[in-house]
Amino acid sequence: MKHVLIAGDDTSIHSAAMQAFQGRYHVTSLPVDMELTLDLIQDQIDMVLYTVTDVSSDCSKVYQVIEEQSRRKRIPFIFLVRESSSELEHEALRRGVGDIIPMHTTTELLIHRVNACLELYSLRNDRSYVEKYLDAVSISFAELVECRDMMTGGHLKNTTHYFKLLLEEALQGDYYKEVIQMEDRNDLLRSAALHDIGKIGITDDILRKATSLNDNEYEYMKQHTTLGKLAFEKIIRETGGARWLYLAKDIAYCHHERWDGSGYPNGLKGNEIPIYARIMAIADVYDAITSRRSYKDAYSHQEAKAIILEGKGSLFDPDLVDIFEAAQERFEEVLSKKQDSDTIEGDFLCHIQHYTESFDPTISMM
Known part of the structure; x- marks a missing residue:
């Protein structure tokens, strides 16, 4: 039986909810004068039903609890309100509330919506076989790109880490909470790891060139963005398209x-560029600058920071650059850990390259 915690500021709604849930759920009612905290939401709690008298109710502490518990196993928060308003609904949904149900709703409809919310969150928290399968496919394709493009060893892992860091920082502010969908966050790392998937279609003489590309080679290399888009479009056509595939295609x-507007392939400007691609642009450039290549040494964090700040409002979303600057110590910490492991990873990549170059295909046919 699911365990529901009822909290909030309206005694009569408490009583009505307790009566409606009788025999359907195990219910714990928090006294009205007792503040809801993260410590009260133990692992055995499956849902919090929070009663709200009106829009003037101070829900800021509840929102803070929602944000804190979302970092571990997420559980649904449902607002049961005496009177709703567009203002309350907009703010509550933006801050992660699972549903907002008016008190005058019939018992049957209330139970139906509570059950639907519980089922939805259960599916989101449960890494099903399909989810594990998708992650495995995503990782395999990302590693396939990595094996082909050994000149940039570790790039996909690094950029995914920087992408995650910048995304987390962006979600701390108010503006990007309006833009970034809460339900997208779990899909984004799978999508971000595949941002260079189109490089599979680039020939080895360009992909593994040990010196800088000339103009013609650079124009050819640019095609990896279009090739990546075409690959995801084909998968979307064949499968009907999960949300993460559209995110991956855009990135x-x-x-x-x-x-x-100086970028490629379409010269998009400003907010025409999908938000997640704008985040990846900074993560991608930061890793490229701070990584050693056969034709250049690795730049320091301070040098990379200066280049990204210089690109504020021209190359990069200015608001995201401000977020990067505020979080730059976290970037430097990740970079430091990466540099400590570069020698080991370099030796590993050289071993794989030697193996693939010396592989005799006739052996597998015997």
Whole structure:
């Protein structure tokens, strides 16, 4: 039996909810004068039903609890309100509330919506076989790109880490909470890891060139964004398209677009560029600058920071650059850990390259 915690500021709604849930759920009622805290939401709690008298109710502490518990196993918060308003609904949904149900709702409809919310969150928290399968496929394709493009060893792992860091920081502010969908966050890392999937279609003489590309080679290399888009479009056509595939397509296609329109493949400007591609643009450039290549040494964090700040409002979303600057110590910490492991990873990549170059295909046919 599901365990529901009822909290909030309206005694009569408490009583009505307790009566409606009788025999259907195990219910714990929190006294009205007792503040809801993260400590009260133990692992055995499956849902919090929070009663709200009106829009003037101070829900800021509840929102803080929602944000804190979302970092571990997420459980649904449902607001049961005496009187609703567009203002309350907009703010509550933006801050992660699972549903808002008017008190005058019939018992049957209340139970139906509570059950639907519980089922939805259960599915989101449960890494089903399908989810594990999708993650395995995503990782395999990302590693396939990594094996082909050994000149940039570790790039996909690094950029995914920087992408996650910048995304987390962006979600701390108010503006991007309006733009970034809460339900997208779990899909984004799977999508971000595949931003260079189109490089599979680039020939080895360009992909593994040990010196800088000339103009013609650079124009050819640019095609990896379009190739990535086409790959995801084909998968979407064949499967009907999960949300994460659309996210992955946008990131793969647009992560080289620039804020002032100077990027490729379409010269998109400003907010025309999908938000997740704008985040990836900074993560991608930061890793490229701070990584050693056969034709250049690795730049320091301070040098990379200066280059990204210089690109504020021209190459990069200015608001995201401000977020990057505020979080730059976290970037430096990740970079430091990466540099400590570079020698080991370099030796590993060289071993794989030697193996693939010396592989005799006739052996597998015997």
